[in-house]
Every structure is written in C-alpha cells, then in structure tokens.
Amino acid sequence: MLRDNLRLLQKGSSTVADFGRKFKAICDQLAAIGHPVAETDKCHWFLCGLGPSYEHFSTTYRALGTASFRELLAKTENQEIFMLSLHGTQQLSVAFTAQSHRSGNQSRSNPNSSYSNRGHGRGRSAGRGHGRRPPHCQLCRTVGHYANLCPNLASFAKQDAPIDANLA
Known part of the structure; x- marks a missing residue:
C-alpha cells in the first residue's frame, strides 16, 4: 500500500520542496519496514508525480540518465525557481527566499552579501x-x-x- 501511495503521489499545487518531503517520507517508511525503493524507481516515480508542467524537464532528465534522488530533487527545485522567474517575479522572490532559508544559506537570497567575510575557505562554503x-x-x-x-x-x-x- 505504501508503494502504491508513492507511485500515485502528485505534486499538484504544492512546492517541489513540499512534494519532495512527502515523497521522501514514504520512501523512508518503506526502507524502515525492509522494502527500500531503488534509486531509479524513486527518480522515475518522482518525475511522474511532478505533472505535465514539468514534462520537458522530466524528459530531459531521463534522457541524460538518472543520478541520485537527492540530486534530482535539488535540480527540480532549481527548475521550479527558474520557471517562476520566467512566469512571475513576485513568486520567484518568495520561492528563492524560502529555498535560501531552508538551506541555511542566507547570502543566496541577497547577491550583494557576497562581499561578506564569511566563507572564504575552500569546500562547500566556497x-x-x-x-x-x-x-x-x-x-x-x-x-x-x-x-x-x-x-x-x-x-x-x-x-x-x-x-x-x-x-x-
């Protein structure tokens, strides 16, 4: 039944981040009961659940080959921001701020903060x-x-x- 819920889950009007959290929660529940979902199945079902507004993105992603679900989720969130930037800048700033806040990287929502003294080292913060x-x-x-x-x-x-x- 959980596997069916995973296959039938749809993004609908929720954000990609919310859809991704619901999707991952079901995957985690399946793994907890000893029925983990293969990465290729996660990616396939996630792309199917995005709906028709992500058709071109999904087709391109599948043609390039699937990586990890985590990478797919990050790319899909970036695509959502890109699509919002094309179709509505007011929605973009809300989504961009929400993503920046969620990732803990406040400077991404404010490009002028690149002048700060934080993160001059190498690695993730660079x-x-x-x-x-x-x-x-x-x-x-x-x-x-x-x-x-x-x-x-x-x-x-x-x-x-x-x-x-x-x-x-």
Whole structure:
C-alpha cells in the first residue's frame, strides 16, 4: 500500500520542496519496514508525480540518465525557481527566499552579501555568493547580480531560440 501511495503521489499545487518531503517520507517508511525503493524507481516515480508542467524537464532528465534522488530533487527545485522567474517575479522572490532559508544559506537570497567575510575557505562554503568577486550576470554581462535576478530577464526569455546550425 505504501508503494502504491508513492507511485500515485502528485505534486499538484504544492512546492517541489513540499512534494519532495512527502515523497521522501514514504520512501523512508518503506526502507524502515525492509522494502527500500531503488534509486531509479524513486527518480522515475518522482518525475511522474511532478505533472505535465514539468514534462520537458522530466524528459530531459531521463534522457541524460538518472543520478541520485537527492540530486534530482535539488535540480527540480532549481527548475521550479527558474520557471517562476520566467512566469512571475513576485513568486520567484518568495520561492528563492524560502529555498535560501531552508538551506541555511542566507547570502543566496541577497547577491550583494557576497562581499561578506564569511566563507572564504575552500569546500562547500566556497560556492556561489561566498567568493571575493561580485556576482556577474551571464545574460546582460554586467557585474552586480546573477542571471536569475537580471532586470532584463523577461526580454531574454522572450527572444527566439538560436537556430541549431548556428550553435557550433
């Protein structure tokens, strides 16, 4: 019955983080009773539960091969933030702040905090937002913000996709 619940679980209107917690809780219950779920099954059922709004993401992820469920969950949360940035900036700031708070990394919600004295060492703390250099936008190529917070993000998102022949 738990395995059926896992297969039938749907994200619906909940966030990816909430859906992931419910999904993982059922997986943990199955493991606790001696019926652990294989990583490939976790990834497959999780992708199925995301629903049609994640169809392209799910197809791409499956084509690239599955890694761990933990990695899939992190990538899906990032995709949710990206999709929110394309379709609504007010929702983006709420989701981005919630993810930053949950991960314990307050500087990710405020790109200007990269100037702080925290995290100058190597390892996990040396990631984005903790270096000595200010953030650099990959879209407009200016210093001071990341692409997800670019004031020109909407105009870049509306541009036509490049023709495959010109990608090389």
